[in-house]
Amino acid sequence: xxxxxxxxxxxxxxxxKNLTINCTSSKTLYGLYWYKQKYGxxxxxxxxxxxxxxxxxxxxxTAKLDEKKQQSSLxxxxxxxxxxxxxxxxxxxxxxxxxxGKGTSLLVTP
Amino acid sequence: xxxxxxxxxxKITEKxxxxxxxxxxxxxxxxxxxxxxxxxxxxxxxxxxxxxxxVDDSQLPKDRFSAERLKGVDSTLKIQPAELGDSAxxxxxxxxxxxxxxxxxxxxxxRLTVL
Numbered sequence: 001x002x003x004x005x006x007x008x009x010x011x012x013x014x015x016x017k018n019l020t021i022n023c024t025s026s027k028t029l030y031g032l033y034w035y036k037q038k039y040g041x042x043x044x045x046x047x048x049x050x051x052x053x054x055x056x057x058x059x060x061x062t063a064k065l066d067e068k069k070q071q072s073s074l075x076x077x078x079x080x081x082x083x084x085x086x087x088x089x090x091x092x093x094x095x096x097x098x099x100x101g102k103g104t105s106l107l108v109t110p
Numbered sequence: 111x112x113x114x115x116x117x118x119x120x121k122i123t124e125k126x127x128x129x130x131x132x133x134x135x136x137x138x139x140x141x142x143x144x145x146x147x148x149x150x151x152x153x154x155x156x157x158x159x160x161x162x163x164x165v166d167d168s169q170l171p172k173d174r175f176s177a178e179r180l181k182g183v184d185s186t187l188k189i190q191p192a193e194l195g196d197s198a199x200x201x202x203x204x205x206x207x208x209x210x211x212x213x214x215x216x217x218x219x220x221r222l223t224v225l
Contacts, residue, residue, distance in 0.1 A: 004152075033213070042114075042201055042216035043153070088152055090214075097143050097166065098214060100152035 003027055004089055004101035012107045013079050021104045023089030024071040032065050032072045033090040033098060043088065046074075079108045112136040114217035116202050122223045128190035131220045135184070135204030141165075143214065144177055144187050145201040153201055159185060192224045 005024045013019050023032065031050045035043040047056045052067030060083075063074045076083055086105050090098035115134040123129050135142050140161050145153035156175065157167040162182040170177065174193070179185040189196055199221050203214040 035216075040199075040219075040221065042116075042218045043203075043214070045213050045215070048213060090152075097155045097158045099155070102150070102152045 002102065003093060003099050004091060006087075006089060006101035006104050008104060009102070010105040010107075012109060015080060015108050015110055016078055019076050019079055019106070021074045021087050021106075022071060023073070023101055024069075025091060027070070027091075027093050029065070029067055029070050029072075029091055031092060032063075034063050034072070034074055035088045035090060035100075037086040037088060037103070039085065046087075076106075079106075081108050081110070084108045112215075114202055114204055114215050116200075116217035116220050118220055119218060120221050120223075122225065123192050124225050125194055126191040128188065129192050129222060130189075131187045131200050131202075131222075133185045133187070133202030133217060135202070136206075136215055139204035139206050139215070140182070141205045142179060142185050143203040143205075144185070145203065147199040147201055147219070149198070156187070156200075189222075192222070194224050197222055197224045 003026050007022050033048050034046040036046055037043045047063050049065035055064045060077045065072045086103040088100050088103045090100045092098050117132050142159040144156040146156050147153040156170045157177045158165040159179045162179050175189055177187045199219045201219045203216045205214050
């Protein structure tokens with residue numbers, strides 16, 4: 001079973017628009033990681049959230065962690081073509097390697 | 111900037127053939143991971159090493175897959191014989207936080223196509 005569910009599976013937005021990607025866990029979260037993957041390449045670390053209510057920003061990307069709801073959201077403001085790719089959330093349930101969601105594919109159109 | 115090196119980037123092979131992937135983690139990173147990512151899915155852990163020791167290989171299909179990290183530095187993942195269902199991206203990652211989930215640094219991956 002999938003421990004991390006991401007929604008939506010895919011997203012097409014017009015350049016300049018805002019968007020939100022969600023990640024919901026079926027298990028207690030002790031930390032949540034967001035990665036970005038360009039098509040056909042490796043994963044790039046975006047940010048890590050460890051505390052309930054924590055919010056972090058990197059350029060135009062903001063992520064929040066809601067421990068009570070066992071979910072995290074990633075918000076992109078004023079999307080650009082460079083934001084296109086696959087966004088993956090990950091969590092370390094057993095304290096070892098990260099488990100990942102299936103990813104959200106983002107396409108930004110002119 | 112230090113990177114995780116993987117080779118080959120692309121590999122096309124016929125089923126029943128043997129294939130091997132190599133990974134060189136960031137210098138000093140004791141923990142090394144091999145993930146498999148099927149198209150349209152998230153990465154799934156195959157094996158985790160702490161130095162030269164296997165920490166978790168519960169999801170590694172041991173009848174055909176093997177992994178080693180003999181000197182606790184670089185690592186090789188082998189598939190023999192390859193099957194059609196093995197077509198995927200094989201990702202190597204390393205981290206410096208032993209025994210705990212931390213920031214993973216990924217290589218560019220090795221894309222395998224089995225014909």
